[in-house]
Amino acid sequence: MSEMSRRKLITRGLAAAAGLSGLALAERVADRYGLIPPDHGGVYGPGETLTYAVQRLLTRHSLAREFSRSQISKPPFANETRPPTDVFKRLQADGFKDWTLSVDGLVAHPASLSLDDVKRLPIRSQITQVACEEGWSYVAEWTGTPLVEVLNAVGILPQARYLVYFSIQPDWWESIDMADALHPQTLVTYAMNDSDLPVAFGGPLRLRVPRQLGYKSVKYITRMTVTDSLKRFGKGLGSASPEGGYAWYAGI
Numbered sequence: 236m237s238e239m240s241r242r243k244l245i246t247r248g249l250a251a252a253a254g255l256s257g258l259a260l261a262e263r264v265a266d267r268y269g270l271i272p273p274d275h276g277g278v279y280g281p282g283e284t285l286t287y288a289v290q291r292l293l294t295r296h297s298l299a300r301e302f303s304r305s306q307i308s309k310p311p312f313a314n315e316t317r318p319p320t321d322v323f324k325r326l327q328a329d330g331f332k333d334w335t336l337s338v339d340g341l342v343a344h345p346a347s348l349s350l351d352d353v354k355r356l357p358i359r360s361q362i363t364q365v366a367c368e369e370g371w372s373y374v375a376e377w378t379g380t381p382l383v384e385v386l387n388a389v390g391i392l393p394q395a396r397y398l399v400y401f402s403i404q405p406d407w408w409e410s411i412d413m414a415d416a417l418h419p420q421t422l423v424t425y426a427m428n429d430s431d432l433p434v435a436f437g438g439p440l441r442l443r444v445p446r447q448l449g450y451k452s453v454k455y456i457t458r459m460t461v462t463d464s465l466k467r468f469g470k471g472l473g474s475a476s477p478e479g480g481y482a483w484y485a486g487i
């Protein structure tokens with residue numbers, strides 16, 4: 236189907252939803268084109284669906300704002316408050332040499348990457364903003380490898396629809412769709428403002444998703460899995476956030 240007729244179809248479906256008629260039709264159309272977020276159920280469901288669908292149609296290829304060096308926040312403010320786990324402290328004591336990031340699921344070659352493996356992939360730096368849903372933000376330079384480089388290395392299968400990623404902190408896990416996973420600004424980061432990524436900011440390894448709110452940028456990532464469905468993870472809402480009342484899709 237051509238891009239124009241696809242757009243027309245979805246717009247029509249969404250217009251019907253906004254007019255509070257034909258909601259079921261709108262959802263059917265949106266689902267067919269991958270425009271339904273996993274946490275769409277319940278009272279806020281239609282709203283979340285509209286936000287996600289409209290964002291995906293209008294900003295699919297857009298870039299998060301990048302800043303100049305003079306705009307880097309001094310000092311940046313880290314939101315992390317809980318102490319890391321004992322397992323984490325043991326890894327830290329060894330300079331994170333045994334830290335691994337496993338990548339599995341719908342990939343041709345599941346892999347377990349060390350920090351050095353990640354650092355051998357193409358490097359990208361960008362100066363972007365971390366914006367917390369609670370209202371504060373800061374600007375920093377992030378350095379790492381585009382997530383797409385990691386995914387190319389393991390080879391994603393055609394059924395891939397989402398990437399789920401997990402922290403060493405068991406209650407922190409998120410997912411993004413392939414549009415964000417393959418986006419050039421989505422980085423697996425290990426450095427910030429010209430030094431190793433500090434633990435408070437998610438070191439040794441943090442996924443930066445600058446097109447979404449801070450909580451999608453999970454610290455201390457240890458595993459990523461590629462999937463065609465989010466139903467099997469947690470309560471099936473896509474990530475820990477909607478389980479705690481926050482939207483799965485947090486585009487900014």
Ligand SMILES: Nc1nc2c(c(=O)[nH]1)N[C@H]1C(S)=C(S)[C@@H](COP(=O)(O)O)O[C@H]1N2
Nearest residue numbers: 312313314315367402407449450452453454
């Ligand atoms: N593992 C883990 N990742 C996390 C968090 C956390 O507590 N643990 N907090 C999230 C939230 S709510 C925000 S706003 C940002 C804060 O990032 P910062 O500490 O760099 O400001 O990290 C996100 N990633």
Ligand SMILES: [Mo]
Nearest residue numbers: 367368449450
């Ligand atoms: Mo946050």
